[in-house]
Amino acid sequence: MKPLWTPTAARVEASHLAHFQGQLAARHQLVFADYDALHQWSLAEPELFWREVWRYAGLRGEGDTEPALEKGGDFFTATWFPGLRLNVAENLLAADPGRCALVGILENGTREELSYGQLRASVLAVASRLRALGVTPGDRVAGLLPNIAATAIAALAATAIGAVWTSCSPDFGVSGVVDRFGQTEPRVLISCTSYLYNGKRHHLGDRVAEICARLPSLAAVILVPLPGDEPEPSVRPPLATALSWGECLATPVAEDMAFTRLPFAHPLYILYSSGTTGAPKCIVHGAGGTLLQHAKEYLLHFDVHPEDRFFYYTTCGWTMWNILLSSLVTGCTAVLYDGSPFYPHSAALLDLVDRERISHFGVSAKYLVALEKAGLEPARSHRLDSLKTLLSTGSPLSAESFRYVYSAIKGDVCLSSICGGTDIISAFVNGSPTLPVYAGELQCKGLGMAVDIWDETGHSVSGQKGELVCTQPFPSAPLGFWRDSSGERYRKAYFSRFPGVWAQGDFGEITASGGFVIHGRSDAVLNPGGVRIGTAEIYRQVEKIPEVVDAVCIGQHWQDDVRVVLFVVLRDGVELDEGLAGGIRAQIRADTTPRHVPAKIIQVADIPRTKTGKIAELAVRDMVHGRAATNTAALANPESLALFANLPDLQG
Numbered sequence: 001m002k003p004l005w006t007p008t009a010a011r012v013e014a015s016h017l018a019h020f021q022g023q024l025a026a027r028h029q030l031v032f033a034d035y036d037a038l039h040q041w042s043l044a045e046p047e048l049f050w051r052e053v054w055r056y057a058g059l060r061g062e063g064d065t066e067p068a069l070e071k072g073g074d075f076f077t078a079t080w081f082p083g084l085r086l087n088v089a090e091n092l093l094a095a096d097p098g099r100c101a102l103v104g105i106l107e108n109g110t111r112e113e114l115s116y117g118q119l120r121a122s123v124l125a126v127a128s129r130l131r132a133l134g135v136t137p138g139d140r141v142a143g144l145l146p147n148i149a150a151t152a153i154a155a156l157a158a159t160a161i162g163a164v165w166t167s168c169s170p171d172f173g174v175s176g177v178v179d180r181f182g183q184t185e186p187r188v189l190i191s192c193t194s195y196l197y198n199g200k201r202h203h204l205g206d207r208v209a210e211i212c213a214r215l216p217s218l219a220a221v222i223l224v225p226l227p228g229d230e231p232e233p234s235v236r237p238p239l240a241t242a243l244s245w246g247e248c249l250a251t252p253v254a255e256d257m258a259f260t261r262l263p264f265a266h267p268l269y270i271l272y273s274s275g276t277t278g279a280p281k282c283i284v285h286g287a288g289g290t291l292l293q294h295a296k297e298y299l300l301h302f303d304v305h306p307e308d309r310f311f312y313y314t315t316c317g318w319t320m321w322n323i324l325l326s327s328l329v330t331g332c333t334a335v336l337y338d339g340s341p342f343y344p345h346s347a348a349l350l351d352l353v354d355r356e357r358i359s360h361f362g363v364s365a366k367y368l369v370a371l372e373k374a375g376l377e378p379a380r381s382h383r384l385d386s387l388k389t390l391l392s393t394g395s396p397l398s399a400e401s402f403r404y405v406y407s408a409i410k411g412d413v414c415l416s417s418i419c420g421g422t423d424i425i426s427a428f429v430n431g432s433p434t435l436p437v438y439a440g441e442l443q444c445k446g447l448g449m450a451v452d453i454w455d456e457t458g459h460s461v462s463g464q465k466g467e468l469v470c471t472q473p474f475p476s477a478p479l480g481f482w483r484d485s486s487g488e489r490y491r492k493a494y495f496s497r498f499p500g501v502w503a504q505g506d507f508g509e510i511t512a513s514g515g516f517v518i519h520g521r522s523d524a525v526l527n528p529g530g531v532r533i534g535t536a537e538i539y540r541q542v543e544k545i546p547e548v549v550d551a552v553c554i555g556q557h558w559q560d561d562v563r564v565v566l567f568v569v570l571r572d573g574v575e576l577d578e579g580l581a582g583g584i585r586a587q588i589r590a591d592t593t594p595r596h597v598p599a600k601i602i603q604v605a606d607i608p609r610t611k612t613g614k615i616a617e618l619a620v621r622d623m624v625h626g627r628a629a630t631n632t633a634a635l636a637n638p639e640s641l642a643l644f645a646n647l648p649d650l651q652g
Contacts, residue, residue, distance in 0.1 A: 107339020137162030399440030
């Protein structure tokens with residue numbers, strides 16, 4: 001198969017990956033024929049590999065990098081860099097004070113900019129206030145905040161003193177917030193008073209008051225206005241200590257104030273699973289593992305340099321926000337955006353690329369599909385001359401979307417679709433500036449990540465569909481789940497499928513080129529007639545139908561088997577008739593197999609999605625089978641679930 005893009009020799013030579021390999025050659029006389037050889041070495045010599053990543057990234061800490069891995073036989077006994085102490089905030093704020101660190105933009109155009117020096121000063125001021133409030137290492141500081149500069153300052157301030165940062169997006173309802181923060185018991189809540197989305201302002205006053213009343217662990221709340229706003233005096237949480245953000249920024253910084261260096265495995269973040277199948281899991285990530293893994297990805301996989309501007313469309317309730325913050329480890333400028341990606345028009349983020357000279361543009365697969373469905377051709381309407389890399393995650397990116405990027409957006413961009421998640425706060429399958437891009441394929445296994453595809457019997461397979469697994473420990477594996485001292489819940493989540501081997505829950509295959517195709521979530525795999533089918537295989541075909549705006553596919557238990565049921569949202573004014581349904585079936589049959597063809601196609605008005613934009617397939621499946629969907633607070637549009645209950649069309 002011919003690649004859609006191949007890097008130039010000049011781009012390869014200038015890449016961090018090439019320079020890193022130069023470091024290995026100079027220090028250890030190691031020379032590799034290709035990426036695959038480098039990857040194999042990173043697994044065969046994990047201690048040396050991760051030590052060299054630490055060195056190449058210029059990370060700061062104290063102590064010894066040897067041993068890099070102690071008692072490293074399996075995921076449960078592996079201890080990374082036991083002799084190192086570090087602070088993540090110190091490392092993320094180490095660039096030249098005069099360089100631009102953050103640009104924050106709201107959907108209404110309000111813009112703020114901070115240099116590394118200004119960011120560092122603000123972080124230390126807020127850290128001093130948190131310390132004065134009694135926050136100590138290991139305490140939790142929670143953020144209910146939009147993606148603005150204040151959020152970055154708050155997270156870095158918490159980590160500067162060894163507190164554990166945990167956050168939710170402000171569009172979560174009270175129950176969704178309490179379901180999360182109620183488990184992790186924060187000492188301080190830092191909350192916005194309002195946020196903007198799709199041209200509308202949403203006020204949080206009453207919601208914040210109720211959240212505070214339901215979190216007995218709180219000692220204080222700090223209220224943050226949106227950039228350009230005055231504080232809202234009407235917001236009065238029921239706590240004795242309620243501070244304004246301005247007060248925190250004005251806190252004097254003691255002369256002896258310093259970043260608290262703590263052990264490599266000190267907890268840094270608590271992230272939450274989507275919670276669509278029960279109470280959200282509280283996933284604890286360590287400081288050193290997160291920093292080291294992110295440094296590797298930004299330098300060796302994303303190829304970010306100090307002059308670059310890195311953007312990812314995300315909220316603070318998704319792991320991509322934590323990953324976005326870590327872009328500062330490269331000394332680049334992180335571009336933050338809060339609001340609808342399509343406000344005030346569908347090309348709003350593309351305008352941002354040109355206006356802010358963004359070099360690395362990260363979005364979801366759904367966003368790219370939406371651009372194509374809207375008929376946009378950014379290559380004609382925008383310059384995009386600053387754009388070097390386009391990143392995509394959140395769901396599988398179809399081959400057609402790959403082709404759309406190169407035909408309608410930019411022909412000389414490195415399109416890197418990646419696969420990982422909240423569980424590892426990084427990626428298993430990654431991008432590379434030195435490898436070609438093939439339609440529908442994720443480029444490569446992440447360095448230091450022993451990724452494979454296994455069949456149901458636990459054997460490695462290539463060119464066949466199976467479970468995405470990781471067979472060796474890696475630094476950013478979670479420290480565990482909060483309040484799971486025995487590790488039972490942690491083991492059940494990732495190691496029950498194949499004992500001792502991490503099963504990510506993705507269904508995919510390794511291609512002839514060494515890339516990956518992800519076919520969807522394992523728990524949503526369809527099984528008609530005993531044949532396993534990934535839902536993404538069907539979505540890829542449905543996306544080709546112009547009349548279809550969105551879709552969800554499930555397997556319905558029917559007559560001692562499973563039948564494929566496809567629900568579709570159609571363009572305004574379009575009704576599902578036999579002709580359109582036949583066209584959808586013909587498209588699916590033509591490019592897949594007869595078993596992929598839905599037995600039923602049903603038009604609905606909406607598709608339930610999580611707040612991070614993922615299709616809630618399991619919730620739909622539950623509703624179809626008469627089971628109550630659990631934890632609907634995790635959904636952005638829980639009211640849509642009612643559309644799938646007691647459907648007459650599914651009774652025969």
